[in-house]
Each structure stands twice: as C-alpha cells, then as structure tokens.
Amino acid sequence: MIEKEKINWIYKKIFTIRFFEERIKKIAKEKTVPGYLHTCIGSEAICVGVMAALNQDDWISSTYRNHGHAIAKGCKLNEITSEIYGRKTGICKGRGGSMHISDFSKGMLGSFGIVAAGPAVVLGAALQEKINKSNKTCVSFFGDGAIHNGAFHEAAGLAKLWDIPMIFVCENNGYAEATATDWHLNTKELSDITKAYDMLSYIGDGNNVFEVYDITKKAINEAKQKNTPIFLEFKNYRFSGQYEGDTQLYQPQEEIDKAKQNDPIKLAKENSSKYGLNKNDLEKIINEAKEEVDKAFDFADTQPWPQPEDALEEVYVNYPVEINR
Amino acid sequence: MTIKTVKDAINDALVQSFEEDKNVILMGEDIAGGKGREQYQGTQDAWGGPFGVTQGLYTKFGGERVRDTTIAEAGFFGAAIGAAMTGLRPIVELMYVDFAGVCFDQMMNQAAKVRYMFGGKQKVPMVVRTVVGAGFRAGSEHSQTLYSLYTHIPGLKVVAPYDAYDAKGLLLSSIKDDDPVIFMEHKRLYMTSCEVPDDLKPIPLGKGRIRREGSDVTIIAIQRMNLFAEEAANELEKINISCEIVDPRTYSPLDEELIFQSVKKTGKVIVVDESNPKCSLASEISSLISEKCFLDLKAAVIKITAPHTPVPFSPPMEDFYIPSTKKIIDAVKKLKDV
Numbered sequence: 001m002i003e004k005e006k007i008n009w010i011y012k013k014i015f016t017i018r019f020f021e022e023r024i025k026k027i028a029k030e031k032t033v034p035g036y037l038h039t040c041i042g043s044e045a046i047c048v049g050v051m052a053a054l055n056q057d058d059w060i061s062s063t064y065r066n067h068g069h070a071i072a073k074g075c076k077l078n079e080i081t082s083e084i085y086g087r088k089t090g091i092c093k094g095r096g097g098s099m100h101i102s103d104f105s106k107g108m109l110g111s112f113g114i115v116a117a118g119p120a121v122v123l124g125a126a127l128q129e130k131i132n133k134s135n136k137t138c139v140s141f142f143g144d145g146a147i148h149n150g151a152f153h154e155a156a157g158l159a160k161l162w163d164i165p166m167i168f169v170c171e172n173n174g175y176a177e178a179t180a181t182d183w184h185l186n187t188k189e190l191s192d193i194t195k196a197y198d199m200l201s202y203i204g205d206g207n208n209v210f211e212v213y214d215i216t217k218k219a220i221n222e223a224k225q226k227n228t229p230i231f232l233e234f235k236n237y238r239f240s241g242q243y244e245g246d247t248q249l250y251q252p253q254e255e256i257d258k259a260k261q262n263d264p265i266k267l268a269k270e271n272s273s274k275y276g277l278n279k280n281d282l283e284k285i286i287n288e289a290k291e292e293v294d295k296a297f298d299f300a301d302t303q304p305w306p307q308p309e310d311a312l313e314e315v316y317v318n319y320p321v322e323i324n325r
Numbered sequence: 326m327t328i329k330t331v332k333d334a335i336n337d338a339l340v341q342s343f344e345e346d347k348n349v350i351l352m353g354e355d356i357a358g359g360k361g362r363e364q365y366q367g368t369q370d371a372w373g374g375p376f377g378v379t380q381g382l383y384t385k386f387g388g389e390r391v392r393d394t395t396i397a398e399a400g401f402f403g404a405a406i407g408a409a410m411t412g413l414r415p416i417v418e419l420m421y422v423d424f425a426g427v428c429f430d431q432m433m434n435q436a437a438k439v440r441y442m443f444g445g446k447q448k449v450p451m452v453v454r455t456v457v458g459a460g461f462r463a464g465s466e467h468s469q470t471l472y473s474l475y476t477h478i479p480g481l482k483v484v485a486p487y488d489a490y491d492a493k494g495l496l497l498s499s500i501k502d503d504d505p506v507i508f509m510e511h512k513r514l515y516m517t518s519c520e521v522p523d524d525l526k527p528i529p530l531g532k533g534r535i536r537r538e539g540s541d542v543t544i545i546a547i548q549r550m551n552l553f554a555e556e557a558a559n560e561l562e563k564i565n566i567s568c569e570i571v572d573p574r575t576y577s578p579l580d581e582e583l584i585f586q587s588v589k590k591t592g593k594v595i596v597v598d599e600s601n602p603k604c605s606l607a608s609e610i611s612s613l614i615s616e617k618c619f620l621d622l623k624a625a626v627i628k629i630t631a632p633h634t635p636v637p638f639s640p641p642m643e644d645f646y647i648p649s650t651k652k653i654i655d656a657v658k659k660l661k662d663v
C-alpha cells in the first residue's frame with residue numbers, strides 16, 4: 001500500500017510536468033525563449049515513479065531532456081523557468097539554460113548535454129557513498145540511444161566489478177533523435193546489453209507511474225542488499241520531437257495514435273480511483289498543478305537578465321588572476 | 326554564377342565528391358534520419374543532420390554509402406580511419422565539435438599518427454565535418470569552437486571556412502586530400518550566402534584570402550569573425566581608417582606568408598578569434614607575427630577573443646562572450662593613434 005501523501009505527491013508531480021512541458025511547447029512556438037528546448041512529454045511517469053522511490057538528498061544525473069527530472073526531484077519551478085528564460089534568478093544563474101537544469105542541493109549532480117555523460121558521474125557518487133559508508137541512492141537517467149556509447153559501457157562494467165549499488169535508469173522512448181530504437185538495437189530487448197556485465201536488469205511499463213515506482217523501489221532495496229548495480233529499462237513513447245521545432249516526419253501518425261492510448265497521464269487518471277482519489281481530489285490536484293506552472297512562467301517573465309560581465313564568474317573555485325576584465 | 330548558402334554549398338560539394346569518387350562515403354548520427362521508419366513516407370532524409378546539411382544524400386546515393394550510425398562516435402571515427410587506410414575516403418560527421426571529447430583519441434592518436442609512426446607508408450584520407458560556434462543560445466556544451474584543439478595535433482589539417490564560396494571549394498579539397506582533415510562549419514553561418522560558381526575548382530588547403538585590402542591596420546579574422554571585421558572596416562572607412570582583412574581559412578597548414586605580407590604593409594595587427602584565449606589560434610598567430618615580423622610592427626599585436634570561460638547560455642552573457650564589431654572598432658582606433 002502506498003501512503004495517501006505519496007499518492008497525492010505523485011499525481012501532483014505528474015500533472016505539473018505535463019503542464020510545464022505543454023507550456024514549453026507553446027513558448028517554443030512563439031519563439032519567445034532562446035535556445036534549444038527538449039521536452040519530455042510521455043516521460044512523466046518515469047520521472048515521477050523513480051523519484052517517488054528516492055529521498056530528496058539521493059543523487060541523480062539527468063540529460064538535456066531534464067525538465068521532468070528536475071521537477072520531480074524538487075527543484076523550484078520558478079528557478080527552472082527563470083533558467084530557461086535565461087534570467088539571473090535561474091537555477092544556474094542563466095549560465096546553463098534548458099539543457100542543463102540542475103540543483104545540487106536537491107540531489108542533482110548535473111544535467112549533461114553529452115549523451116551518456118551521466119552514468120559514470122553517478123558511479124562516482126555511488127563510490128563515494130560506499131567509501132563513506134553512507135547510504136544515499138544513486139540513479140542515472142539516460143535514453144535508449146545512450147546505450148551505444150562507450151562511456152555508458154565503461155561505467156556499467158566498473159559498477160558491476162566494484163559492487164556498486166547504483167541504479168541505471170534507461171528511458172526507452174522509441175527514438176534517439178530521428179532514429180528508431182527498434183532499428184538501432186542489436187539485442188531483442190534493450191536491457192539484454194547488461195548480460196555482458198552479468199548485471200541484474202528489469203523491464204517495466206514506463207507509462208504506468210505506479211509500476212515504475214514499484215520496480216524502482218524494489219530495485220533499490222535489492223541493489224543495496226546484494227551490493228550490485230541494477231539496470232532498469234522503462235518503455236514509453238517520445239511524443240515530442242527530439243527538440244521543439246523538430247518536424248517529426250519520421251514518427252508515423254499511426255504510431256503516435258497507438259502510443260496515445262497508453263499516455264502516462266491518461267493512465268494515471270484512469271487509475272486514480274484505484275488509488276483512493278475521487279473526482280474532486282483529482283480535479284483539485286490538476287488545478288493546483290496548472291496554476292503553479294502558470295505562475296512559474298509568469299514569474300520568469302518578470303525576472304532580471306544577468307549582467308554581461310556575470311559571464312566571468314565562477315569558472316573556478318579559486319583563481320589568482322581576474323578573467324578578462 | 327549562383328547565390329548559395331553555406332549550407333547548400335557544403336551539400337553541393339558533398340554531392341559532387343560522391344559523384345566523382347565512388348570511394349567517398351559519409352557516416353554520422355541522423356545524417357539521413359528516419360532509420361527504422363523507411364516504410365513510412367516522408368521519413369527518408371528526414372533530418373540530414375541537425376541542420377539539414379546532408380539532406381538528400383541518402384536518397385541519391387543509398388544507405389551503403391550514406392550511413393546513419395548509433396551514438397558511437399569512437400566507433401565510427403575509428404572505422405573511418407581503417408576504411409581510409411584501405412581505400413575509402415570517409416567523411417564523418419561530429420554533430421557538434423563539443424562532442425570531440427568522446428572520440429578525440431581516434432583523431433589525436435590514430436588518424437594523426439598513422440602516417441608518421443608507421444614509417445610514412447600509410448595514409449588516412451578522411452574528413453571530419455563538424456559544427457562549431459557560439460551565438461545560438463545553445464549553452465556550454467553545444468557552442469564551442471575548439472579550433473586550436475585540433476590545430477595543436479601534428480598530422481591533422483584544420484579548415485574553417487567563412488563563406489559559401491570557400492566552404493565549397495575547401496570541402497572539395499578536403500575530401501580529395503590524403504591527410505585527415507577537420508572541416509569546421511559555423512552554425513551561425515549556414516544560412517549566409519554569396520556567389521558560388523557552379524564549376525568552382527577545389528581551393529588548396531593552406532592558402533589564405535585577403536577579404537578586403539587596406540593600408541592602416543590588418544585584421545586577421547577567424548571564420549565568423551570575418552563578419553564583424555567587415556562591419557568594423559565599413560564603419561572605420563567612414564572616418565578614413567583603412568583596414569585590411571585577412572581570412573586564413575585554414576589553420577593547419579596556415580598561410581603565414583599572406584599574414585606576414587599584410588603585417589609588413591600596415592605594421593598594426595588585430596587577431597579576432599571566437600575561441601577561448603589560452604593557447605588559441607589568436608595566440609599562435611600573434612606569436613608567429615612577433616617572431617617573424619618584429620621589426621615591421623609599430624605596436625604590439627592585439628588579440629580579441631572570447632574570455633577564459635565556458636560559453637554561457639543567457640543572451641546578455643553570451644553576447645558579451647563573443648567578440649564584437651565594437652571591440653574591433655575600439656582596438657583599431659587605439660592602434661591608429663599609435
């Protein structure tokens with residue numbers, strides 16, 4: 001049984017992320033915001049389900065497609081939107097932008113733009129936890145495309161060899177950019193690649209937030225108990241393009257229509273009564289989520305820009321000469 | 326004569342090279358796009374790379390020669406080396422130069438050294454096409470130029486064209502060249518255009534270009550910085566200051582003679598480079614000038630570069646990061662009074 005509080009939290013987050021990303025799509029169309037925008041419409045259940053199994057101070061890494069992870073991990077909406085808008089009060093002071101939303105104080109080790117950069121960094125955090133006999137859970141999020149990159153494999157191999165109880169979370173959303181997963185895989189199942197490392201792996205329905213939560217929670221326990229890394233593959237569908245503005249010509253309508261039947265938000269709504277939420281409860285949560293998202297975007301719009309010279313700050317912790325003043 | 330964008334000029338050079346030499350192949354992530362969904366209409370060449378530069382090649386030349394890859398740069402860069410050593414002329418696309426790190430070993434230790442280290446008997450005729458440059462609000466990991474990273478390595482050639490004419494002519498040469506060439510395309514220049522003759526001959530690597538003749542100050546401008554140099558020169562002309570703009574176009578080899586001639590003429594030099602300043606093309610060119618033209622100089626060489634920071638995302642900071650027309654004008658005025 002999941003406690004009521006957690007259920008409410010899950011519902012609130014899942015709707016928040018969807019509303020947030022829909023708003024991003026809107027501003028992308030209006031071209032009011034600079035830079036690349038990658039939305040995670042279709043990934044909400046994975047973001048929220050995994051994070052529901054974590055504590056606030058557990059460690060995660062994310063990617064350029066990070067809004068959902070950041071929201072679920074507890075980053076402040078105002079700071080996320082301000083960052084995306086390039087404002088001084090943004091979560092990274094406007095230095096990072098949409099692709100690098102990250103709050104260390106919320107357990108985010110970083111949102112990296114380089115595919116497969118995250119797993120090894122999380123491996124290091126998990127190593128630190130092991131050496132310091134601390135017990136924080138360490139999770140790396142990455143996509144199906146990332147499993148072809150050497151950096152992922154090197155991290156996986158070391159994690160197994162060193163008995164590091166970290167969790168690899170692969171969001172198999174059907175595409176790596178414009179390349180379909182069923183084309184780029186060499187194995188029948190994506191998670192079969194863990195066989196090379198004799199690593200435990202589980203596959204779950206990435207559209208069902210409660211299944212994601214359940215699998216993740218069990219995996220975390222098992223990993224810690226057996227002192228071993230675990231690989232989780234969650235299958236879902238990338239409704240958005242690779243980035244906002246992508247023509248998505250390669251995503252056939254039939255496929256999108258079919259995926260819509262398993263839209264994580266739709267499933268969450270359908271399941272709500274099963275989890276003790278009545279119509280009113282649900283409506284209240286939805287309205288709250290929407291309102292908070294709208295407020296956060298309005299907030300960002302009013303925020304000050306950084307000064308040009310702010311670009312020179314914080315390159316190093318300590319540097320004895322001033323940089324190009 | 327036809328007006329072409331840089332993007333189309335590069336596509337033309339690729340098509341021409343594919344037609345001329347059946348050993349030319351292209352590998353990269355989503356250089357066609359739509360892999361696995363070919364059965365649906367409109368998916369072939371769905372992307373042509375993130376900027377659409379290679380659009381149409383897959384349809385024209387087929388999947389055997391135009392190969393979409395997985396996100397395995399170390400793998401397909403290495404494959405390009407072996408393919409090049411044994412008879413093909415591979416072109417590989419590094420989607421953004423910022424990803425150099427995941428496959429730098431292939432270029433630095435294999436591609437660059439095969440000829441020298443194995444006794445001069447082998448060659449690696451491959452081209453890396455890659456996208457560089459800030460000004461796209463693309464943040465720290467999609468905006469670098471990293472010119473000097475490759476220029477530093479003996480055995481690699483480095484090309485960075487400014488306009489469509491040079492892009493086509495230099496790419497034709499790069500593909501015919503028997504050494505590994507890093508061909509850098511600036512994302513902010515793709516949609517700029519100029520006249521490009523249909524029968525343009527390959528432009529030899531190692532030949533710079535005087536973009537504007539002048540007598541007071543020499544501005545040596547690297548790739549997109551030619552745009553700002555030109556704007557600055559136009560402004561300065563109004564107050565009777567005459568600038569000469571030198572575009573080296575290729576950085577390894579570097580047309581030192583052309584640079585020195587201009588320095589001898591003006592005695593005053595500014596180097597404009599979008600990269601970070603330490604161990605940059607700007608510092609290299611400026612040191613060459615002080616070494617070889619010391620007595621011709623009337624003032625110390627001025628370098629205008631990005632600061633020693635990563636590329637920031639937010640527009641005010643990114644605009645500050647990139648050298649500007651104003652910075653060039655100010656520097657020229659300073660030199661003029663010397």
Ligand SMILES: Cc1ncc(C[n+]2csc(CCOP(=O)(O)OP(=O)(O)O)c2C)c(N)n1
Pocket residue numbers: 065113114115142143144145146147171173175176177238242354396398420424427
């Ligand atoms: C090393 C590297 N190569 C290429 C890219 C360009 N790129 C960005 S996202 C992406 C596809 C990633 O697909 P996937 O891992 O499935 O993640 P998704 O975008 O579906 O979440 C590629 C190739 C990159 N960022 N880093």
Ligand SMILES: [Mg+2]
Pocket residue numbers: 143144145171172173174175176177238
């Ligand atoms: Mg994917």
